[in-house]
Amino acid sequence: MRPDEREVAGLTCSEVMQALSDVVDGDVPAALGARIEAHVAGCRQCEQFGAGFVALLAGMRRQLAAPEALDDDVVARVRRVIATATR
Numbered sequence: 001m002r003p004d005e006r007e008v009a010g011l012t013c014s015e016v017m018q019a020l021s022d023v024v025d026g027d028v029p030a031a032l033g034a035r036i037e038a039h040v041a042g043c044r045q046c047e048q049f050g051a052g053f054v055a056l057l058a059g060m061r062r063q064l065a066a067p068e069a070l071d072d073d074v075v076a077r078v079r080r081v082i083a084t085a086t087r
């Protein structure tokens with residue numbers, strides 16, 4: 001674990017970033033999505049570079065619940081956030 005990593009809600013920052021690519025791929029169970037949200041809500045670091053993250057995740061989950069409404073723009077935004085966070 002890097003010294004600037006934190007463990008919140010049972011996930012480390014790296015695990016959150018790792019899981020986010022799965023979120024984009026639509027391959028994350030709702031329970032894990034909730035833990036990611038809890039981590040971001042409780043981790044200042046992830047909150048900072050993941051500004052708007054929880055809203056994005058909520059949007060993703062709504063869209064995953066209605067795949068026919070999948071919005072490429074949301075996927076592109078999430079990918080940009082991940083690219084920024086892992087740079």
Ligand SMILES: [Zn+2]
Pocket residue numbers: 006008012013016039040043044045046047
């Ligand atoms: Zn974090």
